[in-house]
Amino acid sequence: MHELSIVSSVVDAVLESLAAYPGAQVKQVRLRVGALTAVVEDSLQFCYSIATEGTALDGSALVVQALPVVVHCAACAQDVEIDSVQSFRCPRCGQFSMDVRQGRELEIDSIEIEEQEAEGKPS
Amino acid sequence: MTTRIVELRRGILKKNDELAAGLRGRFSAAGVLVLNLVSSPGTGKTEFLQRTLEELRKSGARTAALVGDLETDNDARRLATSGAPVRQINTHGICHLEAEMIGRHLEGWDLAALDYLFIENVGNLVCPSSYDLGEKIRVVLLSVTEGEDKPLKYPTLFNSADAAVITKMDIAEAVGFEREAAIRNMHEIRPGIRIFETSAKTGLGMAEWLAYLAARGT
Numbered sequence: 001m002h003e004l005s006i007v008s009s010v011v012d013a014v015l016e017s018l019a020a021y022p023g024a025q026v027k028q029v030r031l032r033v034g035a036l037t038a039v040v041e042d043s044l045q046f047c048y049s050i051a052t053e054g055t056a057l058d059g060s061a062l063v064v065q066a067l068p069v070v071v072h073c074a075a076c077a078q079d080v081e082i083d084s085v086q087s088f089r090c091p092r093c094g095q096f097s098m099d100v101r102q103g104r105e106l107e108i109d110s111i112e113i114e115e116q117e118a119e120g121k122p123s
Numbered sequence: 124m125t126t127r128i129v130e131l132r133r134g135i136l137k138k139n140d141e142l143a144a145g146l147r148g149r150f151s152a153a154g155v156l157v158l159n160l161v162s163s164p165g166t167g168k169t170e171f172l173q174r175t176l177e178e179l180r181k182s183g184a185r186t187a188a189l190v191g192d193l194e195t196d197n198d199a200r201r202l203a204t205s206g207a208p209v210r211q212i213n214t215h216g217i218c219h220l221e222a223e224m225i226g227r228h229l230e231g232w233d234l235a236a237l238d239y240l241f242i243e244n245v246g247n248l249v250c251p252s253s254y255d256l257g258e259k260i261r262v263v264l265l266s267v268t269e270g271e272d273k274p275l276k277y278p279t280l281f282n283s284a285d286a287a288v289i290t291k292m293d294i295a296e297a298v299g300f301e302r303e304a305a306i307r308n309m310h311e312i313r314p315g316i317r318i319f320e321t322s323a324k325t326g327l328g329m330a331e332w333l334a335y336l337a338a339r340g341t
Contacts, residue, residue: 002254009139010135021127031135039253085279096314107132110129110131112128113127113129
């Protein structure tokens with residue numbers, strides 16, 4: 001159950017970036033989460049509503065893009081997506097590979113914010 | 124009202140990763156080999172580490188350990204009987220160690236006077252996988268009583284490990300441990316992983332483990 005720690009880090013990072021947009025309200029936070037991170041989306045969503053309460057993120061949506069594991073297969077000389085994290089073998093040729101090219105991401109991709117128009121400011 | 128998309132593209136655990144990178148630099152400059160030991164609760168991390176510390180001290184190596192638990196300093200007191208400096212990290216409910224906790228608990232220790240620093244993580248096979256502690260080697264431990272399919276059940280942690288230690292081999296037969304299946308499963312999840320079959324009680328496999336440490340420490 002480290003999702004609460006992870007969500008707290010997300011909230012901190014978003015609030016930090018909001019310093020450049022005073023008064024802005026967050027509508028959506030988009031994450032990229034690799035299959036090798038052991039992070040469960042349901043758990044993230046549950047913690048998110050608690051961690052964002054009373055902040056500029058209150059009421060925003062958390063959108064999680066799940067990324068499958070991609071390894072580089074030396075024998076096939078190409079990047080291949082593996083079907084399950086139960087076996088690090090190339091699905092084409094069956095060779096083992098530990099050359100992980102995708103699946104360890106735990107990133108904030110972007111946020112969608114709503115800004116108040118500054119009064120008297122030319123549009 | 125205007126809606127705007129702001130690209131952040133930053134790691135969620137960036138702060139931990141930065142602190143871990145700083146620690147790694149310090150460890151490397153001090154010439155100390157740092158290992159992060161991870162397993163389920165009850166695998167025998169402390170017993171295995173105690174034996175390791177005792178053996179290393181006998182050979183003249185300078186060792187120290189940090190041990191993480193939610194509460195109590197029982198493990199630190201146990202490990203301290205080896206004669207090595209030991210500090211307990213109580214996480215008070217947090218299910219893993221973080222780089223910041225390591226940095227804070229190293230205060231006052233002269234890293235350059237150490238050959239090995241062992242970090243015994245909180246007993247948990249899920250959460251510690253995401254948190255880099257600045258270690259050079261991540262060791263996953265699995266006891267013969269836990270089931271051969273544990274690597275398949277907790278692939279993320281096994282995949283992130285550099286070495287694996289099977290503990291309590293002295294009771295393998297009694298509990299019907301299927302050695303080949305366990306080793307096969309580890310290799311499926313972490314191809315090429317170095318595996319040590321040990322018993323802290325009888326000393327089985329300790330010589331190979333110590334030789335591995337000596338080779339990595341130089």
